[in-house]
Amino acid sequence: MAEMPEVDRAAANRAAVAARRARAELKDKLRSGEITPLRALELSLDRDSAAASLRITDFLLSLPAIGAVKAPKILERLGISDRKRLGGLGRQQRVRLEEFIRERFQMGGAGPRLTVLAGPTAVGKGTVATHIRENFPGIRLSISATTRAPRPGEVDGEHYFFVDDERFDRMLARGELLEWATVHNSHRYGTPRGPVEEASERGEHVLLEIDLQGARQVRKAMPEARLVFLAPPSWDELVRRLVGRGTETEEERERRLSTAKVEMAAADEFDAVIVNDTVADAAQSIVDLMQRH
Numbered sequence: 001m002a003e004m005p006e007v008d009r010a011a012a013n014r015a016a017v018a019a020r021r022a023r024a025e026l027k028d029k030l031r032s033g034e035i036t037p038l039r040a041l042e043l044s045l046d047r048d049s050a051a052a053s054l055r056i057t058d059f060l061l062s063l064p065a066i067g068a069v070k071a072p073k074i075l076e077r078l079g080i081s082d083r084k085r086l087g088g089l090g091r092q093q094r095v096r097l098e099e100f101i102r103e104r105f106q107m108g109g110a111g112p113r114l115t116v117l118a119g120p121t122a123v124g125k126g127t128v129a130t131h132i133r134e135n136f137p138g139i140r141l142s143i144s145a146t147t148r149a150p151r152p153g154e155v156d157g158e159h160y161f162f163v164d165d166e167r168f169d170r171m172l173a174r175g176e177l178l179e180w181a182t183v184h185n186s187h188r189y190g191t192p193r194g195p196v197e198e199a200s201e202r203g204e205h206v207l208l209e210i211d212l213q214g215a216r217q218v219r220k221a222m223p224e225a226r227l228v229f230l231a232p233p234s235w236d237e238l239v240r241r242l243v244g245r246g247t248e249t250e251e252e253r254e255r256r257l258s259t260a261k262v263e264m265a266a267a268d269e270f271d272a273v274i275v276n277d278t279v280a281d282a283a284q285s286i287v288d289l290m291q292r293h
């Protein structure tokens with residue numbers, strides 16, 4: 001066979017580098033949930049796509065809770081060689097893989113994928129939610145409406161929708177809130193229903209970071225929602241975090257501590273308890289849970 005001319009070889013190298021980069025991006029998107037496994041499979045029908053050239057093993061390894069031990073077993077069960085690329089799957093292999101994904105990740109007709117994150121005061125729900133917002137673009141965080149004033153750095157429409165009491169009343173009257181509560185006996189907070197429903201319909205993962213009263217309302221309104229309780233590593237640690245803030249008066253601190261005791265007892269009502277040891281680990285556990293099913 002004749003050797004490739006220098007120019008062609010350079011072009012081929014560039015194309016190979018670009019294809020590798022596109023595959024790496026696709027894997028990242030699968031990992032973060034930005035692209036669902038079924039969507040990647042669909043994309044792979046286009047022979048020129050990055051998805052088509054993705055090896056089946058790399059594809060499986062990019063999915064939550066599938067590692068180097070499980071991947072070969074899954075392939076064996078599905079009757080797919082580990083050398084296959086998504087674009088090269090036979091029709092029956094594709095059908096079996098699709099079924100496997102639907103079953104494992106409960107997709108297609110499984111209803112809204114809504115997860116509620118709640119927990120006691122000062123456990124760090126807000127920090128964990130912010131970490132998820134910044135690191136997992138595939139997960140949509142619901143933006144609450146609140147009657148409290150913005151803190152420095154908070155942006156209207158990004159952290160909260162800052163509204164006055166009349167506007168909040170109007171939202172309530174029109175049934176625009178999925179749940180709402182008066183938090184710490186002061187301001188009202190509520191989850192706008194529209195964006196949550198629209199995102200769920202699009203099959204996106206939605207996360208609500210709300211208080212316990214709100215979590216209970218969501219359970220009633222949407223029994224299929226998953227409730228995750230964020231717990232402190234220990235009671236002492238929770239107290240330390242409450243005191244550590246140093247923003248409350250002694251009286252307020254006592255009140256918050258007794259509230260936290262009652263709140264901790266609510267853990268039993270939840271589908272899952274995740275310990276907030278480090279922010280990154282807790283966030284990853286929540287995302288894994290959301291993507292598993």
Ligand code: 5GP
Binds near residue numbers: 181189210213215
């Ligand atoms: P912060 O004022 O510190 O941002 O939030 C105070 C509390 O309000 C947090 O515990 C948070 O979980 C809760 N919260 C925020 N948004 C909502 C919401 O839409 N509904 C409910 N029920 N609680 C919320």
